[in-house]
Amino acid sequence: MVTKDEIMKIAILSKLSVGEDEIDKLTEDMGEIISFAYTINKAADIESDFDNINNLSNVLREDEVVPSMEREQILKNAKDSDDGCFMVKNIMK
Amino acid sequence: MKYELVAGFETHVELATNTKIFCSCTTEFGGEPNTHCCPICIGLPGTLPKLNKKVVEYAIRAGLATNCEIAEISKMDRKNYCYPDLPKAYQISQYDKPLCEHGYIQLSNGRKIRILRIHIEEDAGKLVHRRGDTLVDYNRGGVPLIEIVTEPDFRSVDEAKEYVEKLQLIMRYIGVSDCRMQEGSMRCDVNISVRPEGSEKLGTRTEIKNMNSITFIAKAMEYEYGRQVDLIESGEKVVQETLRYDDVTNTTSSMRGKEDANDYRYFRDPDLVTINVPREKVEQIKEELPELPEEKKNRYIDELGLPEADASLLTKYRKIAEYYEKASEGTKNPKTAANFIIGQIFRSVETESEKEEFNVSVSAENLNELIILLDSGKIRMNLAKSTLDKMLETGKKASELIDESDMGGLDENTLLDLCKQAVENNPKAVSDYLGGKEKAVKAMVGFVMKNSRGKADAALAEQKIIDMIKNT
Numbered sequence: 001m002v003t004k005d006e007i008m009k010i011a012i013l014s015k016l017s018v019g020e021d022e023i024d025k026l027t028e029d030m031g032e033i034i035s036f037a038y039t040i041n042k043a044a045d046i047e048s049d050f051d052n053i054n055n056l057s058n059v060l061r062e063d064e065v066v067p068s069m070e071r072e073q074i075l076k077n078a079k080d081s082d083d084g085c086f087m088v089k090n091i092m093k
Numbered sequence: 094m095k096y097e098l099v100a101g102f103e104t105h106v107e108l109a110t111n112t113k114i115f116c117s118c119t120t121e122f123g124g125e126p127n128t129h130c131c132p133i134c135i136g137l138p139g140t141l142p143k144l145n146k147k148v149v150e151y152a153i154r155a156g157l158a159t160n161c162e163i164a165e166i167s168k169m170d171r172k173n174y175c176y177p178d179l180p181k182a183y184q185i186s187q188y189d190k191p192l193c194e195h196g197y198i199q200l201s202n203g204r205k206i207r208i209l210r211i212h213i214e215e216d217a218g219k220l221v222h223r224r225g226d227t228l229v230d231y232n233r234g235g236v237p238l239i240e241i242v243t244e245p246d247f248r249s250v251d252e253a254k255e256y257v258e259k260l261q262l263i264m265r266y267i268g269v270s271d272c273r274m275q276e277g278s279m280r281c282d283v284n285i286s287v288r289p290e291g292s293e294k295l296g297t298r299t300e301i302k303n304m305n306s307i308t309f310i311a312k313a314m315e316y317e318y319g320r321q322v323d324l325i326e327s328g329e330k331v332v333q334e335t336l337r338y339d340d341v342t343n344t345t346s347s348m349r350g351k352e353d354a355n356d357y358r359y360f361r362d363p364d365l366v367t368i369n370v371p372r373e374k375v376e377q378i379k380e381e382l383p384e385l386p387e388e389k390k391n392r393y394i395d396e397l398g399l400p401e402a403d404a405s406l407l408t409k410y411r412k413i414a415e416y417y418e419k420a421s422e423g424t425k426n427p428k429t430a431a432n433f434i435i436g437q438i439f440r441s442v443e444t445e446s447e448k449e450e451f452n453v454s455v456s457a458e459n460l461n462e463l464i465i466l467l468d469s470g471k472i473r474m475n476l477a478k479s480t481l482d483k484m485l486e487t488g489k490k491a492s493e494l495i496d497e498s499d500m501g502g503l504d505e506n507t508l509l510d511l512c513k514q515a516v517e518n519n520p521k522a523v524s525d526y527l528g529g530k531e532k533a534v535k536a537m538v539g540f541v542m543k544n545s546r547g548k549a550d551a552a553l554a555e556q557k558i559i560d561m562i563k564n565t
């Protein structure tokens with residue numbers, strides 16, 4: 001079963017802040033989600049089905065350059081930009 | 094107590110494809126920030142990656158050149174971590190079904206460094222940290238990489254250096270990467286532990302990340318070995334951690350909380366279908382593989398009779414080997430071209446990149462022409478050498494630089510005449526020679542060579558001069 005510690009670890013990895021009062025509920029919910037997912041294990045022949053999505057393989061493209069997008073367009077949805085770059089809060093501590 | 098170093102390598106090699114691994118943006122190095130980008134490589138929602146055929150081919154080439162088995166079925170996985178250099182918050186990589194496995198590279202001391210696996214993945218973007226914020230350039234994001242992972246088989250820093258050099262050479266030869274370490278197209282992570290000599294058990298390892306020079310790798314390994322030995326000697330424990338090497342202070346320091354392997358939550362990328370590698374394809378790529386540096390070197394030694402040192406120099410860069418092979422084509426002695434290249438042409442290339450490019454002013458065809466002239470007896474070695482110097486200076490062909498009148502060597506009478514003059518004009522050299530200084534004869538030979546403009550046969554001239562001195 002899922003433990004509180006695991007929930008906290010996942011929260012940290014997912015960059016989510018989880019309050020003390022939420023942990024119990026989240027642990028319970030996550031437990032239910034995971035046990036639901038376990039039903040998949042009962043299905044037969046998972047491996048071979050999963051190894052071939054829609055029976056497709058080798059969907060490959062040729063190595064030919066197509067012009068990239070205008071930088072203006074690339075940066076258009078960025079929260080912040082400067083000097084032609086995406087700008088984020090300093091991540092170096 | 095004596096301690097043994099145990100190390101393993103993870104090497105990222107940027108593939109020399111035209112386009113990125115999952116989109117058709119160019120992989121060209123440099124360029125204004127974010128100008129080699131599209132919705133796929135900046136990870137916009139709703140976009141779908143499509144695998145570049147060349148990436149699969151190049152990885153298979155790399156696998157075959159390092160004695161790997163090529164998987165029949167392979168797939169792509171997502172490696173999840175959150176960092177701004179990765180716009181999707183996951184890197185598309187390979188987890189449990191890499192394209193290549195179980196290879197090796199043999200070192201000159203006979204030891205084999207086992208290669209655990211080679212997988213394909215996408216590179217991350219570049220971050221520039223400023224005060225207060227971080228700038229992100231995704232030009233490099235999505236550039237194809239292979240990651241070559243070895244077993245912990247290294248026992249010395251020298252082995253590590255040789256491995257990196259060999260790997261670099263092989264990858265360049267087979268044309269899958271330029272492996273320019275300064276530009277970051279080849280980067281190494283090294284994991285290191287130490288253990289008492291004779292012990293079988295591995296010690297706790299640390300990992301030094303992202304080194305892009307062989308010198309730094311060697312220095313970092315030496316430092317880290319010393320640091321770990323000191324810790325153990327003083328009764329402390331080595332902590333398993335990820336380190337960064339600082340080349341200014343020549344020390345390693347801990348990198349902040351890198352998530353460990355379990356936390357990457359790898360899972361299959363549902364956007365990318367299975368990669369099937371038919372055996373015929375593997376055979377075809379194997380057939381097309383060029384002669385590898387090691388094979389080439391051995392052939393130069395065994396079949397062409399070149400000294401090992403010469404064979405090493407000529408095979409160290411692919412372009413030099415190609416140049417040598419063209420220049421020596423159809424010549425009498427394979428050593429002639431080797432001597433000209435190593436003795437004279439090498440003087441015009443200094444830096445690593447000049448050697449790599451080997452764009453010298455004398456083309457291989459022109460050197461070949463000069464050697465053919467020499468072989469046919471039309472010119473003598475001395476004239477050939479001085480002509481080659483002029484060719485290097487001017488870029489002209491031998492036939493443009495040598496007068497018709499200089500060809501064909503000297504007739505016997507002219508030679509004798511010049512030798513006679515040499516003896517008459519150098520009384521001191523004659524008496525020195527008679528006084529036991531055998532080298533004094535060289536001055537007189539020099540006189541003959543100079544006055545015949547290099548046409549005389551130096552060995553013959555020397556014999557004639559000695560005869561003359563002795564018979565007077």
Ligand SMILES: [Zn+2]
Nearest residue numbers: 116118131134
């Ligand atoms: Zn793109």
